[in-house]
Amino acid sequence: MLKRLAVLDIGSNSTKLLVADVLGGRLERKVVDRSQVVGLAEGLTQAGTLNPEAMERTCLAVKSMADEARGLGAEVRCVATQALRIAANRDAFLELIRCRAGVDCAVVSGEEEASLSFEATAARLADRLEANEDLVVFDAGGGSTELIYGRDGAMRAKMSAPLGALVLMDRFLGLADPPTDAQWEGAVGLAHELLRETATESRFALPERFTLAGVGGTATTLGSVMLGLERFDSERIHGSLLTRGELDRQIVLYRSLRAEDRKKIKGMPPDRARISIAGAAVVSSVLDWCGKKSFTISESGLRYGMLARFAREVGEKA
Numbered sequence: 001m002l003k004r005l006a007v008l009d010i011g012s013n014s015t016k017l018l019v020a021d022v023l024g025g026r027l028e029r030k031v032v033d034r035s036q037v038v039g040l041a042e043g044l045t046q047a048g049t050l051n052p053e054a055m056e057r058t059c060l061a062v063k064s065m066a067d068e069a070r071g072l073g074a075e076v077r078c079v080a081t082q083a084l085r086i087a088a089n090r091d092a093f094l095e096l097i098r099c100r101a102g103v104d105c106a107v108v109s110g111e112e113e114a115s116l117s118f119e120a121t122a123a124r125l126a127d128r129l130e131a132n133e134d135l136v137v138f139d140a141g142g143g144s145t146e147l148i149y150g151r152d153g154a155m156r157a158k159m160s161a162p163l164g165a166l167v168l169m170d171r172f173l174g175l176a177d178p179p180t181d182a183q184w185e186g187a188v189g190l191a192h193e194l195l196r197e198t199a200t201e202s203r204f205a206l207p208e209r210f211t212l213a214g215v216g217g218t219a220t221t222l223g224s225v226m227l228g229l230e231r232f233d234s235e236r237i238h239g240s241l242l243t244r245g246e247l248d249r250q251i252v253l254y255r256s257l258r259a260e261d262r263k264k265i266k267g268m269p270p271d272r273a274r275i276s277i278a279g280a281a282v283v284s285s286v287l288d289w290c291g292k293k294s295f296t297i298s299e300s301g302l303r304y305g306m307l308a309r310f311a312r313e314v315g316e317k318a
Helices: 052-071 082-086 090-101 110-128 165-173 181-202 217-227 244-256 276-290 302-317
Strands: 003-010 014-023 026-037 075-080 105-107 134-140 145-151 154-161 210-215 241-243 294-297
Touching: 003 052, 003 302, 014 052, 014 302, 026 052, 026 302, 052 075, 052 090, 075 082, 075 302, 082 090, 082 105, 090 105, 110 134, 110 145, 110 154, 110 210, 110 302, 134 276, 145 276, 154 181, 165 181, 165 276, 181 276, 210 217, 210 276, 217 241, 217 244, 217 276, 217 294, 241 244, 244 276
Parallel strands: 003 075, 075 105, 134 210, 210 294
Antiparallel strands: 003 014, 014 026, 134 145, 145 154, 241 294
């Protein structure tokens, strides 16, 4: 029997909603797939707590999305990531959305986030991989970056680095508009350092031969600007190849403009204009660390992985 399910993904920078019809544990049709930048983790790096304004913005977005999903007849599940993993006042925020939005939210670990992102991306890109070729997926978020690799849809290794666009904004790239050369170099240096440290601590090593794929709002924003889209279109972006040359072109452009002027860039979602420069810094560091000159953009990510798990559970109960 066809079942309508919804996943709310509360990220460090944006909150996402995916509503879909599933049948027999599989996604049959997307009904809604949208995101809203709310900046939940703004200032978290220094303060260690979520600030009241960010909590309120996020709560309003969660309530709106939950109401939308329930209005469409969907059963709702909600998850949160890095910001809620590290915030000292996370319990207060979880209670706030429970009372205001009527949803219980599960905080997933970095390991689980990596696993779910990989599973969803591997399923969507399976037909693009050669036989016996490894797939490495990175998810550059607001508060953390996950790297995962595997083959034939099976994950083999993963790591979650405390590196995200909001982390770089708090430490370097939000201090001037546009950032200075020194601030840019500091941000990229920190990104490389965090990737190296996390890989060493988690004993994560890349395979010899692999295809690199990127998921999340930063990756799809880069794709939208590359394609010069008048309106954001995830279906057109999905599967696009973004080269190092194109990334460098966008970085030069972002570094030359104030955040307000970045909104005028063709393909730039206005609500991602401010953080776009930090996201590009994370992706640049990931490409350097992986030794790659390009990556494939995938629209799949945590919310798709959670939906697949949700659908399997519903299917097992039917």
